[in-house]
Each structure stands twice: as C-alpha cells, then as structure tokens.
Amino acid sequence: MTGSRSYVAALDQGTTSTRCLVFDHAGRMVAAAQHEHRQHYPQPGWAEHDAAEIWQNCLRVLPEALASAGLVPGDLAALGIANQRETTVVWDRTTGRPVAPAITWQDTRGAEIAAQLADGPTGDLFEEVCGMRPAGYFSAPRLRWLLDHVPGLQRRARTGEIAFGTMESWLIWNLTGGPDGGVHVTDVTNASRTLLADVRTLQWDQRLLDVLDVPVELLPEIRPNAQVYGECRVGLPGVPIGGAFGDQQAALFGQTCFATGEAKCTYGTGAFLLMNTGDQITRSDHGLLSTVAYQLEGQPTAYATEGSIAVAGSLVQWFRDSLEMIGSAPEIETLARRVEDNGGCYIVPAFAGLFAPRWDPDARGVVVGLTSYVTKAHLARAVLEATGWQTAEVVEAMAADTGIAFTRLRVDGGMTSNHLLMQFVSDVLGVPVERPLVSESVSLGAAYAAGLAVGYWPDLEVLRGNWHRAATWEPAMSPAVRERERAAWGRAVERTLGWERGDA
Amino acid sequence: MAGTIQSIERAAAVLHLLGAVGEPVPLGELARTLDLPKPTVHGITRTLVEVGFVVQDPETGHYALGRGLRDLGARLDPHLLRARAVNWADGLAARTGLEVQLGILSGTTVEIVHHVFRPDGSPQRLRTGEIQPLHASALGQVLLAFSPTSSRLRNLELPVHTPATLTSRLELTRVVQSVRRQGWAHVDGALRPGVAAVAAPVRHHLGIGVGALGVVGPREWVIGPDGAPRAGLAEQVTASAEAIAATLQERL
Ligand SMILES: Nc1ncnc2c1ncn2[C@@H]1O[C@H](COP(=O)(O)OP(=O)(O)OP(=O)(O)O)[C@@H](O)[C@H]1O
Ligand SMILES: [Mg+2]
Numbered sequence: 201m202t203g204s205r206s207y208v209a210a211l212d213q214g215t216t217s218t219r220c221l222v223f224d225h226a227g228r229m230v231a232a233a234q235h236e237h238r239q240h241y242p243q244p245g246w247a248e249h250d251a252a253e254i255w256q257n258c259l260r261v262l263p264e265a266l267a268s269a270g271l272v273p274g275d276l277a278a279l280g281i282a283n284q285r286e287t288t289v290v291w292d293r294t295t296g297r298p299v300a301p302a303i304t305w306q307d308t309r310g311a312e313i314a315a316q317l318a319d320g321p322t323g324d325l326f327e328e329v330c331g332m333r334p335a336g337y338f339s340a341p342r343l344r345w346l347l348d349h350v351p352g353l354q355r356r357a358r359t360g361e362i363a364f365g366t367m368e369s370w371l372i373w374n375l376t377g378g379p380d381g382g383v384h385v386t387d388v389t390n391a392s393r394t395l396l397a398d399v400r401t402l403q404w405d406q407r408l409l410d411v412l413d414v415p416v417e418l419l420p421e422i423r424p425n426a427q428v429y430g431e432c433r434v435g436l437p438g439v440p441i442g443g444a445f446g447d448q449q450a451a452l453f454g455q456t457c458f459a460t461g462e463a464k465c466t467y468g469t470g471a472f473l474l475m476n477t478g479d480q481i482t483r484s485d486h487g488l489l490s491t492v493a494y495q496l497e498g499q500p501t502a503y504a505t506e507g508s509i510a511v512a513g514s515l516v517q518w519f520r521d522s523l524e525m526i527g528s529a530p531e532i533e534t535l536a537r538r539v540e541d542n543g544g545c546y547i548v549p550a551f552a553g554l555f556a557p558r559w560d561p562d563a564r565g566v567v568v569g570l571t572s573y574v575t576k577a578h579l580a581r582a583v584l585e586a587t588g589w590q591t592a593e594v595v596e597a598m599a600a601d602t603g604i605a606f607t608r609l610r611v612d613g614g615m616t617s618n619h620l621l622m623q624f625v626s627d628v629l630g631v632p633v634e635r636p637l638v639s640e641s642v643s644l645g646a647a648y649a650a651g652l653a654v655g656y657w658p659d660l661e662v663l664r665g666n667w668h669r670a671a672t673w674e675p676a677m678s679p680a681v682r683e684r685e686r687a688a689w690g691r692a693v694e695r696t697l698g699w700e701r702g703d704a
Numbered sequence: 705m706a707g708t709i710q711s712i713e714r715a716a717a718v719l720h721l722l723g724a725v726g727e728p729v730p731l732g733e734l735a736r737t738l739d740l741p742k743p744t745v746h747g748i749t750r751t752l753v754e755v756g757f758v759v760q761d762p763e764t765g766h767y768a769l770g771r772g773l774r775d776l777g778a779r780l781d782p783h784l785l786r787a788r789a790v791n792w793a794d795g796l797a798a799r800t801g802l803e804v805q806l807g808i809l810s811g812t813t814v815e816i817v818h819h820v821f822r823p824d825g826s827p828q829r830l831r832t833g834e835i836q837p838l839h840a841s842a843l844g845q846v847l848l849a850f851s852p853t854s855s856r857l858r859n860l861e862l863p864v865h866t867p868a869t870l871t872s873r874l875e876l877t878r879v880v881q882s883v884r885r886q887g888w889a890h891v892d893g894a895l896r897p898g899v900a901a902v903a904a905p906v907r908h909h910l911g912i913g914v915g916a917l918g919v920v921g922p923r924e925w926v927i928g929p930d931g932a933p934r935a936g937l938a939e940q941v942t943a944s945a946e947a948i949a950a951t952l953q954e955r956l
Contacts, residue, residue: 226798228798228799229794230795232791527781528781528784528787529787530784530786530787531781531783531784534781534782534783614787616790617783617786617787618783619786619818619832619833637794637823638794638798639790639791668798668821668825669823669825670794670797670820670823671819671820671821671830671832672828673830674830
C-alpha cells in the first residue's frame with residue numbers, strides 16, 4: 201500500500217449519525233464527513249436502528265472524509281472506532297444480515313427482564329461480578345429480548361450461526377470481511393456494559409451467561425482498547441483497525457483523563473460524566489456506575505465512575521422535531537435569549553425513565569410551572585436548563601461518592617457549541633467549565649487508541665501534550681439564585697417519579 | 705402591464721402554482737395550467753431549481769417549492785453559524801497558534817459570536833457576546849466589505865482607539881474597497897496597540913458575507929517584517945472561512 205501513513209482516522213458511530221474524522225500527529229482534525237441514519241420508534245419506549253443502514257453510512261463516510269482532504273487509504277496509519285454504547289445487534293454470520301432491527305440504548309424494552317434479574321440473589325451476583333445492578337440500559341437484557349422474540353433465534357444461537365455485538369463489533373466484523381473471514385471482537389469498555397462480563401478479569405462469566413441463558417457461541421472475543429484487531433478489507437482497504445471504545449470512554453481518553461480524579465462530561469444525545477478512578481472499582485451509593493475506562497495491552501485496567509444522563513441533546517431535538525419550535529438545534533439559543541430567565545417553567549425529560557442518580561424506569565417527563573406568562577422562549581430556556589441541572593445532580597453524586605470535589609469540569613460534544621448552555625452549566629456547578637480545542641473528543645479518543653496500537657503515537661504523555669484549552673466559562677450566578685433554582689428543579693423531578701407505575 | 709419582465713412574471717406564476725398545489729407537480733401539468741410551451745416552462749423550472757427556490761423529486765421528476773424560498777425572509781441564525789464553525793475555528797487556532805474570533809454584523813458594530821482561545825494555555829477571557837467597532841477591527845472591515853448594507857459606511861462614526869485607527873471616511877472607503885478586492889482584511893494595532901488581526905468573510909448565497917472569521921494575536925505573531933500578514937496566514941484564514949461557508953450549504 202502506498203501513501204504517507206501520516207494520519208489516523210476515527211469512525212464515530214453515534215446515536216444520530218456516523219462520522220469519520222481524520223487527525224494529524226498534533227491531534228488536529230484535518231477532514232470530516234458525516235451521515236445521519238433513521239430513528240425508528242415502532243411503539244412508545246422502543247427505539248431502533250437499522251444496522252445495515254449504519255454499515256452503508258460507514259462505507260460512505262470513510263471515502264468521503266478522505267476525499268475532502270485529498271487523501272487515500274495509504275495515508276492512514278490506522279483506524280479507530282467509537283460507538284454508541286449498549287445498542288444491540290444480532291446478525292447471521294453466513295448472510296451478513298442483521299436478524300432484527302438493532303435495539304438502541306434508548307429503548308426501554310429490556311426493563312422488565314432486568315427487573316427480574318435485579319430481584320434477589322441474581323441481583324447480588326451481577327453486582328458482584330459486573331460491578332453494576334441489572335438495568336434495562338445494558339445490552340444483555342436486549343439480547344435476551346431478541347432471543348425470546350425472534351423465531352428460532354435461541355436454537356440458532358447455540359449452533360454458532362449467529363453473532364451478537366454492539367455497534368463496534370458489527371462494524372469491525374464487516375470492515376474485516378464480514379461473512380468472508382470477518383473478525384468478531386469487542387473491546388473491554390463495551391463488554392463491561394453488557395452485564396455478561398467480569399469487570400475484573402474482563403472475560404465473559406459463565407454464571408451470568410447461565411442466568412441469562414446466553415450461548416457463549418454468540419459472543420465476540422473481548423480485546424484491549426488499543427490493539428490491531430485486523431485489517432480493513434473494504435471501506436479503507438489495507439488500513440489496520442487499531443482500537444475500539446464505547447463513545448463515552450473514548451471521550452474520556454480523547455480528553456486525556458489518564459490520571460485518577462480526572463473527569464469529563466460529553467454532551468451529545470445524552471450526557472455522560474466519567475471520572476477516572478485508576479485501579480479502583482468504586483461502588484456507588486449515589487446511583488453512579490462503575491465501568492472500565494480503558495485497557496492498554498500489558499498494562500493494568502483503568503476504571504471509571506460514570507453519571508449517565510439519558511436525555512440532553514435529544515431534548516433539543518424533540519423541541520425541534522416533535523414540537524417544531526425551532527428549525528435547527530442551535531436556534532434554541534436564539535429563542536432562549538429572547539427572555540432573561542425560565543419564567544418559572546421547568547422541564548424534566550424523563551422520556552425513558554430517569555438514569556443517574558435516580559434510576560427510575562417508571563419516571564416519565566414533566567413540564568411544570570406553566571402559567572399564562574410562559575412563552576416558547578421560556579420553554580427553550582427550560583430545555584437547556586434541564587441539561588444543566590442534570591449535570592449538577594451527577595456532579596453532586598460523584599463528589600459524594602469519591603470525596604473529590606470538582607474544581608473545574610472538562611466538556612465536549614455537540615452541545616458545547618451552545619454558549620448559553622455552557623455558561624449555565626458553569627453557573628449551576630459554581631466552577632469553571634473548559635472546552636478543549638477538539639470538541640470531537642469521542643473521535644479523538646478512538647484515533648488515539650488506534651494510533652498507540654500501531655506506534656503512530658509513542659505514549660500517553662505525548663497525547664497529553666496535545667490537549668489545549670479552547671474556551672473557559674466562569675461561574676457568574678449568585679449562590680442565592682442557584683439554591684432557589686436547584687430547589688425548584690428538585691421539586692420538578694419529584695413529580696416525574698413512578699409515573700408509569702401509577703402511584704405518583 | 706407595461707414595463708414588466710415576462711420571464712419574471714412567468715417564474716412567479718410557476719412559484720404560485722407550486723405553492724397552491726401542495727404536492728409535487730409534473731412538468732406537463734405545469735405547462736398545461738400556465739398555458740405555455742413545455743420547453744419554456746422547463747427553462748424556468750430549471751433556473752428556479754438552480755437558485756434553490758424549487759426542488760425536483762429525483763425519482764418522479766416532479767417539481768415542488770424548495771427550501772430557498774422559506775429561507776429568504778430569515779437571516780442566517782448566528783448560533784447555527786457558530787455551530788457549523790466550531791470545528792473549523794478550532795482547526796484554525798490549532799494550526800496558527802492564534803486566537804480565533806467569529807463575528808457578525810450587529811447594527812453598526814461587530815458582535816463576536818464565537819471565540820477560541822490562543823492554544824498556549826495562557827489565562828484568557830471568553831469574548832463571546834462582546835462588541836467591536838467596524839472600522840477598527842479586521843472582522844469589521846470584512847463585514848463592511850462583504851455585507852449588502854455596506855452603504856452604512858456613510859453614517860458610521862469613527863472614534864479613535866489607537867494612533868493606528870482609521871478616522872478618515874475616505875481612507876476607510878479605500879481600505880474597504882481593497883479588502884473586497886483581495887478577499888481578506890488585516891488590522892495592525894488599530895483597536896489595541898500591539899495587537900494585530902487577519903480576517904476573511906464567510907460567504908453565503910450570492911457571495912454575501914454572513915460573518916467574518918479572524919485570527920488575532922500579538923503583532924509579531926501576525927504581521928511579517930514587510931508590514932503584511934505573515935506568509936500563508938491570510939490563505940489559512942480564507943480557507944477556513946470557505947470551509948465554514950461550505951457547511952452552510954448542507955442541512956443537518
Ligand atoms: N447549539 C446547540 N444547542 C443545543 N443543542 C445542540 C446544539 N448543537 C447540537 N445540539 C444537540 O447535540 C446533539 C448532537 O451532538 P453530538 O453530535 O455530539 O451527538 P451525537 O454524537 O449524534 O450523539 P451520540 O454520540 O450521543 O449518539 C443533538 O442532540 C443536538 O440536538
Ligand atoms: Mg457522539
């Protein structure tokens with residue numbers, strides 16, 4: 201293969217879109233391409249993707265990104281992959297076709313299965329082995345649902361005809377040849393969120409597989425984050441795939457949070473605060489998850505504690521698409537700026553229940569404080585403030601769990617282009633909020649892993665040197681206002697809890 | 705109607721018809737309803753598709769009103785502009801080592817809608833939302849040169865900020881003309897002593913400047929020994945501004 205091998209590419213398979221970004225040695229973005237895929241909501245609480253469509257988008261963005269910068273595959277030293285986590289795909293190894301729509305992380309149909317698992321001794325077993333209590337959020341309940349509902353799947357699963365994976369597994373398998381010798385692997389961060397893997401050994405645990413009746417023949421091999429898994433046969437022919445990561449862990453890595461206590465929050469469809477906890481698996485009393493941060497070959501595993509917020513940017517999308525209040529997501533800032541405050545209105549977007557710190561699958565969203573004074577501009581404020589207050593809640597939970605008080609917060613993701621929101625986050629946290637020079641930390645983290653695997657970057661210290669501050673928002677809200685608004689938010693949240701059970 | 709232009713009248717009729725029908729219309733039907741030969745109507749619709757006022761369904765070939773019409777009355781949202789600019793502004797800061805600002809015209813001033821720090825770790829304050837004078841900033845001179853309302857030059861007040869500030873209207877007019885010719889502006893200490901800037905327009909439909917993108921920094925980092933911007937700097941700024949403009953064409 202000819203070419204300079206002087207760049208690294210990342211494929212970021214997200215909830216709303218698939219993008220390819222190309223980076224140079226200094227971690228600067230030199231090319232980008234992106235395609236959205238369709239969201240399917242066949243019934244309330246369900247959210248599906250077509251894995252075949254996502255694979256096609258992947259095949260489009262890779263050459264498009266290269267072409268936009270006049271590059272050829274030979275100019276790439278490696279490809280890294282980041283993916284929307286927990287989204288579950290099952291496919292036929294012979295035809296290469298998915299056996300059913302992919303069940304996404306926003307889909308609630310695993311909740312019932314998870315509730316059964318969480319009850320009694322199996323709940324303790326999962327907590328002991330995976331470091332998390334079962335919740336419908338993780339992939340295994342979705343896999344169980346598919347095995348139960350797709351005719352003949354359980355039987356075929358035992359024969360090895362069928363493969364399970366999250367999006368990175370699906371893409372790596374296809375990129376490396378699909379039915380024709382495709383490599384079936386996952387990485388430690390994605391595996392740690394299935395409910396099937398031991399968080400310490402990072403291997404599938406037979407006891408958990410037995411509880412869920414998941415045949416081991418279905419499962420990919422678990423690999424470190426930075427390792428050459430194989431070479432692309434299509435898409436980027438000849439380019440080694442050097443790394444894979446769940447998107448939130450990729451962002452932690454991209455923000456170079458390599459030391460214990462370093463944290464970042466990524467604002468995309470949802471928002472996810474992760475703090476590196478080093479070799480410690482922290483058990484949370486405040487609704488946080490312990491998860492794998494990263495594993496580099498031959499080195500001890502780094503862990504993280506995570507505050508997961510299900511709905512952040514997707515509330516802005518709902519405001520745009522379902523309420524048709526704005527034409528594009530950024531216009532919400534223009535609308536919100538028409539007024540000084542929220543006019544007493546609060547929106548709690550418990551669309552799929554509440555994630556951290558409450559984990560109530562039966563919560564449903566509310567808009568409260570409506571009076572005839574409230575305009576759509578106040579609603580726009582309330583939409584943005586919901587993300588701010590949800591951040592404050594997970595930051596509080598993390599500080600309580602770890603005893604480490606935040607003195608600043610590193611942020612990234614699409615919503616960080618909203619100045620009003622970032623100022624509000626700083627205001628409600630009472631600490632400076634910092635954005636790095638590359639907002640696409642997810643892609644950068646995936647590129648970093650792949651580049652490390654092939655020796656394009658020598659070590660973590662060099663990567664650290666690539667981090668530069670692009671903006672800082674300083675807190676400006678008075679403590680009195682903060683307390684008053686915090687209390688009002690808390691009362692609004694109470695009104696969402698248990699709604700679906702009918703006892704709220 | 706004497707003195708009207710027939711082709712514009714016909715184009716307006718096509719638009720009215722498409723607006724009234726509410727579903728894509730085949731060419732033949734358009735021609736029949738307007739009582740015009742097919743080739744004539746085809747020429748009109750093709751032109752309207754070209755300018756974005758009409759879209760053609762790729763499968764059926766039928767015509768409908770395009771997004772361009774709806775966007776006509778609405779000015780480009782400044783926050784949408786920022787969102788599209790972020791990645792390119794970051795890249796520009798990373799490559800030049802300079803602070804990056806994105807400005808829009810706001811009355812007779814520049815409003816900074818996006819700001820990227822100089823990536824050297826030094827303490828800096830976020831300037832998003834700040835106002836700059838049109839005549840004394842590179843962003844402002846670009847906006848004067850590429851905005852359709854540049855006639856406002858005549859009513860502009862020209863307060864002095866530094867000894868290098870342009871205070872003569874005639875001189876400013878000449879500078880703005882040369883900015884329009886060369887496609888970018890540079891300012892050397894006209895707003896703050898010892899601080900220089902280079903800016904280029906973000907050009908949308910018909911080349912109209914909807915914003916200005918600039919790099920700002922200590923004079924010796926921006927200006928070369930010959931008094932012009934350092935080699936390649938204006939090209940880098942212009943290329944980034946063009947990349948942002950390209951993202952305005954697509955809808956996400
Ligand atoms: N200026 C803005 N103001 C508010 N929200 C915004 C703005 N720009 C983008 N968003 C929201 O951010 C989200 C897009 O961010 P991003 O591209 O990081 O997410 P994503 O990668 O598609 O999602 P994910 O990775 O979580 O699957 C969308 O939900 C969008 O509504
Ligand atoms: Mg993402």
